[in-house]
Each structure stands twice: as structure tokens, then as C-alpha cells.
Amino acid sequence: MIPRGPADPDVSPEEVERRLQARLQELFDRCRPEAPLRVDRYYRSGRGYYPPEEAGAERDLFAVSIVTVEGDRYEVGDHTVRFPLHSLSKVFAYGMALTDHGPDHVLERVGVEPSGEAFNALRFDQRNNRPFNPMVNAGALVTSSLLTGDGPAEQFARALTALRIYAGRDDLEVDLDTLRAELLTADGNRGVAYLMRNLGMLEGDVEAVLRLYLEQCSVMVDSGDLAMMAATLANGGANPATGQRALPRARVRDVLSVMHTCGMYDYAGHWAFDVGFPAKSGVSGGILAVIPGKMGIGVFSPGLDVYGNSVRGVQVCTELSERLGLHVFATEAEDELLSPVEDGS
Numbered sequence: 001m002i003p004r005g006p007a008d009p010d011v012s013p014e015e016v017e018r019r020l021q022a023r024l025q026e027l028f029d030r031c032r033p034e035a036p037l038r039v040d041r042y043y044r045s046g047r048g049y050y051p052p053e054e055a056g057a058e059r060d061l062f063a064v065s066i067v068t069v070e071g072d073r074y075e076v077g078d079h080t081v082r083f084p085l086h087s088l089s090k091v092f093a094y095g096m097a098l099t100d101h102g103p104d105h106v107l108e109r110v111g112v113e114p115s116g117e118a119f120n121a122l123r124f125d126q127r128n129n130r131p132f133n134p135m136v137n138a139g140a141l142v143t144s145s146l147l148t149g150d151g152p153a154e155q156f157a158r159a160l161t162a163l164r165i166y167a168g169r170d171d172l173e174v175d176l177d178t179l180r181a182e183l184l185t186a187d188g189n190r191g192v193a194y195l196m197r198n199l200g201m202l203e204g205d206v207e208a209v210l211r212l213y214l215e216q217c218s219v220m221v222d223s224g225d226l227a228m229m230a231a232t233l234a235n236g237g238a239n240p241a242t243g244q245r246a247l248p249r250a251r252v253r254d255v256l257s258v259m260h261t262c263g264m265y266d267y268a269g270h271w272a273f274d275v276g277f278p279a280k281s282g283v284s285g286g287i288l289a290v291i292p293g294k295m296g297i298g299v300f301s302p303g304l305d306v307y308g309n310s311v312r313g314v315q316v317c318t319e320l321s322e323r324l325g326l327h328v329f330a331t332e333a334e335d336e337l338l339s340p341v342e343d344g345s
């Protein structure tokens with residue numbers, strides 16, 4: 001159930017649920033055909049980026065899931081198709097590094113400034129000798145290196161346990177084919193990591209850090225998992241279905257702030273303006289978005305735009321924000337969950 005605003009106290013919880021499912025289906029149907037027009041590329045581990053003309057069945061994959069802070073689920077489309085977390089894992093690694101060391105320690109090593117650059121750019125915050133933020137690859141490599149643990153295996157085991165708590169699923173696993181392919185094509189990340197160590201931004205065994213980062217990237221999820229992970233953040237860090245805490249409440253604010261300003265690559269400013277809730281995207285075409293106190297959204301559709309964000313994912317979130325008044329700075333009067341849905345609209 002989505003919390004009802006004060007605008008119309010006569011709307012029953014069941015009616016609000018019916019409206020949300022109807023709107024989701026309508027939105028899904030409307031966003032499905034539009035993607036090919038704006039798709040710039042696709043990504044697959046091992047193959048790298050490839051143009052839309054070379055895409056096959058992945059063109060049609062599309063799923064939208066919503067989980068409310070009460071744990072209610074709404075799903076449409078291919079919501080059982082799994083894909084690698086890729087950049088979405090950066091959110092959770094950052095949360096864990098903050099929890100392990102506290103924000104001050106982490107802030108010395110990874111900034112919170114949008115870089116305005118692509119996620120894999122070979123650029124750093126030179127003034128402070130650190131990566132710009134934890135949502136670009138350089139930052140995620142450093143946050144991964146900060147995870148507490150007796151060696152890389154234990155560091156990863158802790159990261160995986162946290163991911164499972166966020167998703168409320170004990171069977172989240174690494175896809176070994178994805179990991180192998182990523183390791184074989186990781187020269188960009190490897191280069192960034194070695195350069196950072198040379199500059200004193202990163203410590204330790206670069207190959208081990210790289211593997212730890214790519215293991216997290218290779219954990220498989222579906223859109224429902226993404227929505228549940230996002231709902232855990234929307235719910236102050238406790239999984240709404242299991243009640244298990246994934247992140248201390250005080251750190252949720254830190255993570256959401258950085259997602260809000262840096263989560264959508266170099267489209268993040270436009271996103272904050274237009275869509276207005278914290279989100280993160282990844283190269284497999286996943287987007288996880290958090291409406292604090294209300295719900296988590298997970299979208300999956302592999303076609304990426306020029307910024308590397310899922311085309312359908314951006315469209316779904318933009319429209320959900322507009323139609324449901326979910327922009328964090330919107331007024332209650334804009335909350336259209338409280339207005340009737342016309343059947344078939």
C-alpha cells in the first residue's frame with residue numbers, strides 16, 4: 001500500500017493499489033515501442049558495446065517492478081529475467097564502506113562531487129587526490145578496496161551477504177561466465193586502478209581489488225530484486241519484507257544523496273531536475289530508483305542511450321515521476337496516486 005496523502009482521505013488502500021497496478025501496466029505498454037528510436041548501444045560482458053543493428057532478442061526485454069515500503073509488489077513484463085548488477089553494485093559497496101569506516105574516513109578517499117564525465121573516464125578530483133564520487137568506476141574500485149574483511153574472499157562474502165539482505169534472497173549469486181568475461185576485458189578498470197595506486201588514491205593488491213569489484217558487478221538479479229533493494233533504501237535501510245537491516249539508517253541518507261547527484265552518469269543533473277528521485281543505472285540496462293518513505297523501483301531493458309542509461313528505464317522513471325508526482329521536491333497536490341485512473345487509459 002502506498003501511503004495516502006491528505007488530499008483525498010476517501011481513497012481506500014485497495015483503490016490506491018488498483019490504481020498503481022493499472023498505471024504501471026499502462027505505462028509499460030506505452031514505453032515498450034518507443035525504445036528503438038533512442039537506443040545508442042547495448043552491452044554484454046565479453047562482447048563489450050555493440051550497435052542496435054546487431055541486437056537480437058534483448059531488444060524486447062523489458063520489466064518494471066515496484067516494491068512499496070510495506071513490502072507490496074507490483075510487476076510487469078520480463079521480471080524474472082536475470083542480469084548482472086554491474087554499476088548498480090556501486091551503491092551497495094559504498095553503503096558498506098561507509099558502515100565499515102564512517103563517512104569522514106571514506107570521504108577522504110572518495111568524493112561526493114558529480115564528475116560530469118562518463119563512468120569509466122580516466123579523470124580524478126586532482127585537488128583532493130581522490131575519485132570524484134563512488135558511482136564512477138574509479139570511486140567504486142576505491143570503495144571496494146575499503147571493505148573490511150580478512151582478505152578478498154571474505155570482503156566479497158560480506159558484500160554478497162549484504163546484497164542478499166537488501167534483496168531478501170539467499171540465492172543471489174555471481175555468474176561465473178560474466179565474471180570471467182569481465183576479468184578478460186577489464187583493461188580500462190585495471191588501468192584506472194593502477195593509475196590510482198600510483199597517485200596514492202588506492203592501496204593494496206590491484207588485481208584483488210579489481211576482482212572484488214567485478215565479482216560484485218557479476219551478481220545476478222531480476223527487476224523484482226532491484227525494486228526490493230531500492231525499497232530497502234526507501235524504508236530507511238531495513239528490508240520491508242524480511243525486516244532485516246541492510247544498512248544503518250544514518251548511512252541511508254549518505255547513499256541516497258550521492259545517488260541523487262551522481263547516480264545517472266553524466267545525465268545525473270538533468271535526471272535530478274526532471275525525475276527528481278535518487279537512482280542508479282548500470283550497463284546491463286537496469287535502473288534502481290528510490291522514493292524515500294514510499295517505494296523502490298526496478299526497471300530492466302538493455303537498450304542504452306548515449307549516456308549509458310536504459311532508454312526505457314529513463315522513460316518509465318520520468319513518467320512515473322511526472323504522473324505520480326514523485327519528484328522529491330514536488331508538492332502533495334501533484335500526487336496523482338490520489339486521482340482516479342480511467343480504465344484502459
Ligand code: GLN
Pocket residue numbers: 085086087088119120137182189214217281282283284
Ligand atoms: N562492469 C562494468 C565496468 O566496470 C560496469 C560498468 C557500468 O555498469 N557502468 O566497466
